[in-house]
Amino acid sequence: MKILAFTAGAARMYCGSCLRDNTLAAELRRQGHDIILMPIYTPTRTDEPNVSDPRVFMNGITVCLEQQSAFFRKTRWLLDGLWDAPWMIRLATKTSIAVDPHVLGAMTVSMLRGEDGYQRKDIGKLTRWLATEPAPDLVTLPNSLLTGLAKPIRQAVRRPLCCTLQGEDLFLSQLPEPYRSQSWELVRANTAHVDCYAAVSEFAADYWRERLGIPASKIHVVPLGINVEDSDPSPRPPSAGFTVGYLARIAPEKGLHLLAESYIKLRREMGSHGATFDAAGYLAPEHRGYLRDIEKRMRDAGLASEFRYRGELDRAHKIGFLRSLDVMSVPCTYDEPKGLSVLEAMANGVPVVQPRRGAFPEMLARTGGGVLFEPDDAGSLAQAIHALWKDRGQLAELGRRGAAGVRAHYGVAQMAARALDVYRNTTLATAHA
Numbered sequence: 001m002k003i004l005a006f007t008a009g010a011a012r013m014y015c016g017s018c019l020r021d022n023t024l025a026a027e028l029r030r031q032g033h034d035i036i037l038m039p040i041y042t043p044t045r046t047d048e049p050n051v052s053d054p055r056v057f058m059n060g061i062t063v064c065l066e067q068q069s070a071f072f073r074k075t076r077w078l079l080d081g082l083w084d085a086p087w088m089i090r091l092a093t094k095t096s097i098a099v100d101p102h103v104l105g106a107m108t109v110s111m112l113r114g115e116d117g118y119q120r121k122d123i124g125k126l127t128r129w130l131a132t133e134p135a136p137d138l139v140t141l142p143n144s145l146l147t148g149l150a151k152p153i154r155q156a157v158r159r160p161l162c163c164t165l166q167g168e169d170l171f172l173s174q175l176p177e178p179y180r181s182q183s184w185e186l187v188r189a190n191t192a193h194v195d196c197y198a199a200v201s202e203f204a205a206d207y208w209r210e211r212l213g214i215p216a217s218k219i220h221v222v223p224l225g226i227n228v229e230d231s232d233p234s235p236r237p238p239s240a241g242f243t244v245g246y247l248a249r250i251a252p253e254k255g256l257h258l259l260a261e262s263y264i265k266l267r268r269e270m271g272s273h274g275a276t277f278d279a280a281g282y283l284a285p286e287h288r289g290y291l292r293d294i295e296k297r298m299r300d301a302g303l304a305s306e307f308r309y310r311g312e313l314d315r316a317h318k319i320g321f322l323r324s325l326d327v328m329s330v331p332c333t334y335d336e337p338k339g340l341s342v343l344e345a346m347a348n349g350v351p352v353v354q355p356r357r358g359a360f361p362e363m364l365a366r367t368g369g370g371v372l373f374e375p376d377d378a379g380s381l382a383q384a385i386h387a388l389w390k391d392r393g394q395l396a397e398l399g400r401r402g403a404a405g406v407r408a409h410y411g412v413a414q415m416a417a418r419a420l421d422v423y424r425n426t427t428l429a430t431a432h433a
Helices: 016-030 060-068 077-084 086-092 101-112 120-132 144-157 168-174 179-193 202-212 256-269 285-300 315-323 340-347 360-367 378-390 392-409 412-432
Strands: 002-008 034-040 138-141 161-165 196-199 219-221 242-247 275-280 307-309 352-355 370-373
Touching: 002 016, 002 144, 016 034, 016 340, 016 412, 060 101, 060 120, 101 144, 101 179, 120 144, 138 144, 138 412, 144 161, 144 168, 144 179, 161 202, 161 412, 168 179, 168 202, 179 202, 196 202, 196 412, 202 219, 202 360, 242 256, 242 315, 242 340, 256 275, 256 285, 256 378, 275 315, 285 307, 315 340, 340 352, 340 360, 340 392, 352 360, 352 378, 360 370, 360 392, 370 378, 370 392, 378 392
Parallel strands: 002 034, 002 138, 138 161, 161 196, 196 219, 242 275, 275 307, 352 370
Antiparallel strands: none
16 A cells, blocks of 8 residues: 555654554555655654654644744745754754643644644645645544644545544643633544544544544554564563562653552552662653652652662663563553553563553453553552562463563554554545445
């Protein structure tokens, strides 16, 4: 197939959606398909070879400038060329910055309005480029927040368009009003210009089917898939210690504070001596205070020496980090539809302890690589971890099952095969319509 896949860059952050998009594109290309992975907003950052195009459309600089000032909505090619220059985009995305949610809310609404929004000029650049390129068989968008582009893209290429659904509902829920309600209304209105949706889990498919009010035939499940070639599922050598780990963004919704509370209970009430608590993941400027609060909580409990924040990790260090853990938990306080790091942990033979919510029940049912606990309940989480600390045989068995289960159900080849089924069927259905 000839596929044009858009992916939304996240500047300097390792983003689960960017990683998924890049992994899928690389596998499809490896299989011989003609796929262009085109970044929107910023270049993407991946921990595997990056197969995305060096160009960036709707670059984050101009999108923000056009949102803030009418002057930039009318600038000529010379000034636009400055903002679009690769060196300028790299400079602008070199560091992360805190974002005003009110500004972000207004921009989200504007982007969802498509050609009726403030970014009309940049949409025109995109559609003019599309008109000069050979038409693909199908176009994919990386999330529903970009469905304002669906109508102009379909008009430019006259080919079907598929939208991936991979966690943007959390972003939408965090927008202040009135932007939250306005955004949901526009996402629903834009379904008229989307031929099919691909959700990354059964949970996500059910959630979005209800929220969008679309027929079941229009939404499909394309489960996550990861590369496992460089992972190491071999059993860990016996050790007197016990390391509890966390790998995700350092943010309240990901639940590091809940794991810290559980760890304190584990040490105080359950006598789990010789334990340590390690965390890693991207830390945004606005969440530094959140991490400091967790560190203070550990100090107040007399456990400061047992907690380590390892920072953001590249692929080699990430695998090494996972292999150092006895158990991992990302106790999300919302219904997570993805859980990429949970799959990565299991692929490396690390059992996981996850809340009974979102995609985690289906993920653990398929892989057998972990146990569930009651959501938002630090005591339930502590008990589940303690049970594995006491039963090293069960711990090893879960690690073995998880590694095999990920390879059987969540490998990159399985993801690519399912995606191709959806793309081909959509293309055929559109051709016969």
